[in-house]
Amino acid sequence: MTAPHETTDPGHPVESTRDTSPEALEQALEAAAAATGPFGDLNPVDRARMLRAVADALDGHADELVALADAETGLGSPRLPGEVRRTTVQLRMFADALEEGSWLEAIIDPADPDAAPTPRPDLRRMLMPVGPVVVFAASNFPFAFSVAGGDTASALAAGSPVLLKGHPGHPATSRRTAELVEKALADEGAPAGVFTLLEGMDAGTSALTDPRVKAAAFTGSLAGGRALFDIANGRAEPIPFYGEMGSLNPAFVTPGAVERRRDEIVTGFAGSAALGAGQFCTKPGLLFVPAEQATELEGALVGALGDKGPSRMLNDRIHAGHHDERERLASRPGVRVLLRGEDGAGEAGIGAAPTLLATTVSDLLADADALLTECFGPTAILVAYDGWADLLAAAQAFDGNLTATVHAEEDEAGSVAPLWRILRNRAGRLLWNGWPTGVAVTWAMHHGGPYPATTASLHTSVGMTAMRRFLRPVCYQDTPESLLPDALRDTNTLGVPRRVNGTLTHDDVQR
């Protein structure tokens, strides 16, 4: 289903999308449904081996993949090689987590005839795969949030087959990655149908409405994510829809921080806001600075951002969207243009240079609906605040975000505490004296947040806990050993952590 398709149109260096036919989709759905049992029942060690084989295959073809992705996205080096590496590190981390076993959340309560208020049967609970998952890939990460990215890795780790709806922005990269994924999985003995690439929005939405599909994940725009969320919840059998839909990522700077780290903050913000042409869902979109220091910062920021020059954006649509959104923001009352980035330059005419707008908290709050919307690309707004009360009022105006950042000195922590509390309810990740771009793949990472950052604030799309999205609990009551999953048998053959009689242990169960 993923054979390469060379276009002969010389005007397009990028291949076109080849829509998955209804017949191919039906075959993929049937295969995914059939694979659910065998794949989910594998020893986690076997699924871990399969994920590592996928990682090895991608690493082994990194140069080829990077060349394809560079032609399609212009993201270049070191970004693309780094992204391949991040993707394969992520696959291997999920493999490690699979072996560690706490993801199973195994809980065993042996029978207790003396339990209050009534005798207790033997109860054993663990998490099991939900079944086939549709993943809608993102445009801005052709590897880490695409075919073999975090959603795919976490779903496969959980034991759920994946139907991957490729992003039309990088079809050749998607097809080649999918070939490597499918081959690596097949070589390691994974059931057929565990992974299939789908192309075209029709195939994606058809899959989303199919009763055999049990969950969906998405990374992209708010409009797109909300439309798919509504479809998922409108089904006869609603399914969980994990949409990650972008974010404003406000950053707040205290007077003390400007005083002591002005240059560092200017350089850091400019680097983060302009990184990858601002095409990150974690791009810091608004920088709040003290009014009395705003003027000196304006000059420094214009200098730092002006030095960046234009970068190619991902595609025509994103380039045009950024242009329109930037102009819309620039035209709002009380908004000044400090730096207007050159537009349309560079390769393919889709370059964009950083733009810096400026306003005040009072103007921002007076026009919050218009100004507190994401501008995907290298545009940011500098917002002058007039004292702490002004700053807190601004923070309270935000809806859900993936991140919120504070730059302050440690001796200001007491003053910052109220701001920190406000931001905690509005963001998934709080940063102190850092910048939000760069999402580390670790156990503790949370890449999520209240709506509209995501459609499911209880979950993350990055980090080891992302597996939880594709797992549902099943409880076995008074079940003979032979009908229990390995993880719940008396003898802990898998060596996984289990809660037995309320206590975490790796020991066998004595009954």
Added chain:
Amino acid sequence: MTAPHETTDPGHPVESTRDTSPEALEQALEAAAAATGPFGDLNPVDRARMLRAVADALDGHADELVALADAETGLGSPRLPGEVRRTTVQLRMFADALEEGSWLEAIIDPADPDAAPTPRPDLRRMLMPVGPVVVFAASNFPFAFSVAGGDTASALAAGSPVLLKGHPGHPATSRRTAELVEKALADEGAPAGVFTLLEGMDAGTSALTDPRVKAAAFTGSLAGGRALFDIANGRAEPIPFYGEMGSLNPAFVTPGAVERRRDEIVTGFAGSAALGAGQFCTKPGLLFVPAEQATELEGALVGALGDKGPSRMLNDRIHAGHHDERERLASRPGVRVLLRGEDGAGEAGIGAAPTLLATTVSDLLADADALLTECFGPTAILVAYDGWADLLAAAQAFDGNLTATVHAEEDEAGSVAPLWRILRNRAGRLLWNGWPTGVAVTWAMHHGGPYPATTASLHTSVGMTAMRRFLRPVCYQDTPESLLPDALRDTNTLGVPRRVNGTLTHDDVQR
């Protein structure tokens, strides 16, 4: 908001619902929103103390509560005293779980300059309360799934304030329980607004659509649950909606089990299906037995169920609904009436005696949409199957259920395995040689299942993991100790289990 309201209408021994006014609702919402921060920030030990105080208050007024509930529901003794006890045991178990601390899912990844593919910042993640929760109470458990039931206990444990929409079937019981809950919480120093009783469907749906409400839980009918689910997901900011909407709870009996434990199975099934007038979401609604043994079982089951006699149902509406649904089922093609329970007898004219219908797998499958629907009350269907293939086909016809039961002998486990696998994908709890009524409150319990049993198959409404529904992760990056929650500081002052550098530990963090 919960002052008792004595009706003077002599025709109604039960008090009427007194709708919460829009002004009172607004006050409750504002208070709940204001309480979110202070309540969520309490040391878990303090919230545990508050839950225990609620349990003590209910235990201290058990006789009064039981008398109120008996007048309103007719559930009598030993059921009602047992349910109060179950409710208070549940509150104390959540208190214990709070102190144990693993519910926080604290994860700490100290900074690692050598991490691949890039240096890692210090990342610390834990779960925090989502904010105010609306809980829609059930009619059939005036304590355990009502005002101070599992949803309330788990939300309060999680640190989320509760707006409890009382069920109109037991308003006096609800008001008195709410008074005791509010007083116990206030006496222990809980912030005002942490718990409020709402009355009337308008108040419930208004709360559900209010932006200050961040999650909802419901126990009741499929139609009611789906309607509220759609409202929750149609909001500008969608919120998680945890609906537990009932279940068919099929039970499958093998030839060997009939041969060796016929009387035990007959007695057990009759007891479970008729318990509490069949008004349990875990009532076994269908019993599958081998065709060759069906005739002998028919007689025995008719005898056992016939002996039960009529029981009062909860209210007119449920009584009428059971009548209509039973007659509808009885009139379907291929359905025979083995035992038609007397109807309308007893106190208040809302008694119902057990009804047993009979059909075959082939007739069931030919009319599955009509026959595979819940009949809430003391009606069950005996289904004769003709060999294993027939049995497996029947199992495959089920949608999501809370439970599925198999009665078999251990030497049949090999033959049962395919059935067990089918049921695992269709139920939240699998029982071996037991009966599904009676849901133990333990760590391992899972009271949930795929749609339409619930709207959120990843979660449970009973057991310690029910807290997870009201918690969202927050990640702190490079944050000074003074701005970290206690659970994430270097010194593990709370003594909770934490994953540090990938390993579960109770130790302090060395950085």
